[in-house]
Amino acid sequence: MDVRELVGQARQGRPRAVARLISLVENAVENAETAANGGQSGASAGGDTTASRALREAMAELATGGARPHPARVIGLTGSPGVGKSTSTGMLIRAFRRRGSTVGVLAVDPSSPFTGGALLGDRVRMQDHATDPGVFIRSMSSRGHLGGLAWATPQALRVLEAAGCDVILVETVGVGQAEVEIAHLADTTVVILAPGMGDGVQAAKAGILEVADVLVVNKADRDGVQTTVRELRTMTALVEAPWRPPIVTTVASKGEGVDDLLAALDKHQAYLEESGEARRRRLARARDEIEAIALAQLRSRFAVLHGDRLDVLAERLLAAETDPYAAADDLIAALR
Amino acid sequence: MDVRELVGQARQGRPRAVARLISLVENAVENAETAANGGQSGASAGGDTTASRALREAMAELATGGARPHPARVIGLTGSPGVGKSTSTGMLIRAFRRRGSTVGVLAVDPSSPFTGGALLGDRVRMQDHATDPGVFIRSMSSRGHLGGLAWATPQALRVLEAAGCDVILVETVGVGQAEVEIAHLADTTVVILAPGMGDGVQAAKAGILEVADVLVVNKADRDGVQTTVRELRTMTALVEAPWRPPIVTTVASKGEGVDDLLAALDKHQAYLEESGEARRRRLARARDEIEAIALAQLRSRFAVLHGDRLDVLAERLLAAETDPYAAADDLIAALR
Known part of the structure; x- marks a missing residue:
């Protein structure tokens, strides 16, 4: 494999080259995990296998070979199982495409490379956008306490950015560490909740409000939406930071509330740039x-x-x- | 603080000494995180602060100062928010106490040291057992991608074991990395689900079945319990490992199903010892x-x-x- 050529093709937005580069990253995570668990295939991050040399070369090429005028806007979407993250991602893909933005989606499954859950969702969703050259969808899994996500995700983002994505949606499942990691990677972190399910209380418990830049109450056609919104409002009222997370209600399956969500995202983006927080976050990410x-x-x-x-x-x-x-x-x- | 004396008191099962030692561990996690994020208080794990020197000294004393004849039995309880983990933990505390076992509980919140959610639950539950010298309950939080849980939890377990706990229940919230980490720490990992909520599918997606030694469907008085059990049975039927996770139904709030759960736990414990898997797991944990x-x-x-x-x-x-x-x-x- 000629890495330089692969990177060149990815820069032209060729989906197969993008997919291959992200696979390189994903394989490196898996090899590192295998190695750390005493397997033989390892040394990935250490740089001894062919795959890993290719990854290093690709990243060197991508990181230094001509920066883009504008970095991609990275939006993280997170929340408990069942709140409608994938549907919300789909709604945002369509909304950003209507604006003419190129969209990358990285579905990060922080659990397991073996169950294939994320890949399945991936395939289903890819079909919706299979004929649209302006959408790249990839899923990536990682497991264990390697901190695999922390080092693999930025590399996958770099590939999608090089492919010309204006917006990259990073979707992850889970309550706990995964969100915190995703929040570190995103410019804007959207935490999605659904009415009922004790989500409000659970959100506080899991510290989710600390990472949220925008709060979405999805499935807003269900009972209990006002209670959830009220709980969240009480909690965000206590936020003393310069940015207080707005609360948006959506019915992602019907596309309802998408304009409010986009407005909230844009407002946060403007805040990031004006306050200098955008650069601080990018620096922290690089670090x-x-x-x-x-x-x-x-x-x-x-x-x-x-x-x-x-x-x-x-x-x-x-x-x-x-x-x-x-x-x-x-x-x-x-x-x- | 005289660490040797503190360890001596913990060995006698004095709750305050146990609490202080676990606080040492927890502070070290927090300091390490602060340091890693550019703060000044750090060097905890690096060994330069007083607190950290005390922790090192305590661990040296605990790890080498006379092993117990039987190691504590570590049981992990995990599952999505709302499935009834705390209620199930309470049910197991009472059940093991009836058998005459001393019980330690470590509630691990993989998200945030700031929200205090876990601590609240901790306080509420401590009241139930406040007058019972045979129960130790502590919560511990950690956040970010430090892998804080991976190094702090075994140390907290060592303290509880030294205090004479026969059984240690490690309860954690979340879907994803946290479970996998807890599964690495426990002898037996119990994954708790509830009917409905798409939990069955979500469990597969999150790879939870890979870590489960025992599956519990709690809230078994609700609709849909048979569907959830059937889904799980279909999935576990595919397990080819020597141990196939049994499925137990409970109504933890009423104590229903506790005997079945204890039987499943004992059966797994017997399997671990007979197969040599117990020692393998303990070695992996030490590693x-x-x-x-x-x-x-x-x-x-x-x-x-x-x-x-x-x-x-x-x-x-x-x-x-x-x-x-x-x-x-x-x-x-x-x-x-």
């Missing part, structure tokens, strides 16, 4: 990405070079012959 | 813990020693003057 890659590389070095050492240390810890901090010191010393 | 501490230490070194360097690299990445892998190499080189 996180570099650090995540460095940590993944170190982790794969632990696995590849010191797998045996780690096994010995684990045995000794179980046998009460060492303590976890001393063992960790030993592991770090073995890096040198 | 993960050591590695997570080593990575957290390295991460805090990045933050503390090379914060400026990382900022410069992030600026250069944004300016298309470097690529993320080259920047990561630079960061790792700066460690030396």
Whole structure:
């Protein structure tokens, strides 16, 4: 595979080249995970396999080979299962396409590469836009505590940006860490809730309000929507930051509320640019990405070079012959 | 604070000493996160602050100062918001207490240290068992992509084990990474679902069946319970591993089904011991813990020693003057 050519094709918006580059990223996550769990295929982030060399080369080419005049606008969509994230994503794809924007969608499944859930949803949705050259939809899965998302997602975003996407929607399922990670990656994070289900309380519990730039109550044709909106309003009233998340009600399946949502997104985008927050977020993102890659590389070095050492240390810890901090010191010393 | 004395008191099952030791662990997570985000309080896992020295000392004392004849049995409980995790935990506390077991509960909130949701639930539940010296309940929060849970939770478990807990229930909210992490920590992972809510499909999507040792359909007095059980049965029928997760129905709020659940838990425990899987899991846990501490230490070194360097690299990445892998190499080189 000639990486330079692949990157060139992706820059021209060729879907297959875009897909192949994102697959490179995804495979690297999987290899890193396998390696870290004691498998042999590893060293991905460490840079020893062919796939990983290709990824490094592609990222070097993409990151330095001519910046775009405007960076892509990254919008994260998150929320509990069943609130209608995919439907909302679909609604936004259509809305941004009507404006003439090119749209990338990255469906991030923070759980498992094996169940294929995300891929299925992916395929279903791809059919809706199969003939539209202005839409790229890819899903990516990752699992475990590698922090795989933290380093893979920015790389996938870079591919979609290079392909000319004006807007990139990053959709993720889950309550907890995944959202926080996505919030770090997005310019604007949209947290979607649905009436009932105790979502309001759960949102507070899961700290979701800390990451939300825009709150959406979807399925607003259901009972209880006013209660949920009221709960959220009470909570956002306490926000003292310069940006207070607006609350938008939608019925994504019917496209209702899409104009309000777009207005809220645009308002947040304007706030980001005017306040200098846009640049701060991009810098934090770059910082996180570099650090995540460095940590993944170190982790794969632990696995590849010191797998045996780690096994010995684990045995000794179980046998009460060492303590976890001393063992960790030993592991770090073995890096040198 | 004399750490040796504190550990001695925890070993005697003194609740205040147990609470203080777990707070040490929790503070270390928070400090590490602050440091990693550019704050000043850091170096926790790196070992420079007083709190962190105390934690290291406590863990050394706990890990090596006389192992217990039987390790505590760690049972993880997980599931989407609203399925009744806390109620199920309460039901199991009472059931294990009736058997004469000492019970520790660790409620892990993978989202945020700021919202206090978990702490609230903690306080409410502590009242139920406030006068029972055989029950320890603590909650712990962590956020972001630090992998904070991965290194903090085993340390909190070590404290509860030292305090004499026969059974430790680890309860966590969420769909996605958090479960996978908890599953790595527990001997037996219980995934709780509720009828309706599309939980069956969502469970598959989130890869939850991969981590479940026992499946519980709670709120079994509601409509749709048979559908959910049927869906799960269809899915578990495909499991080819030596252990096929049993499906138990409960109404935790009324204590219904608790005997079936205990029987399933005991059966899994027996399987773990007979198959040698118990030891494999404990080894994997030790390995993960050591590695997570080593990575957290390295991460805090990045933050503390090379914060400026990382900022410069992030600026250069944004300016298309470097690529993320080259920047990561630079960061790792700066460690030396």
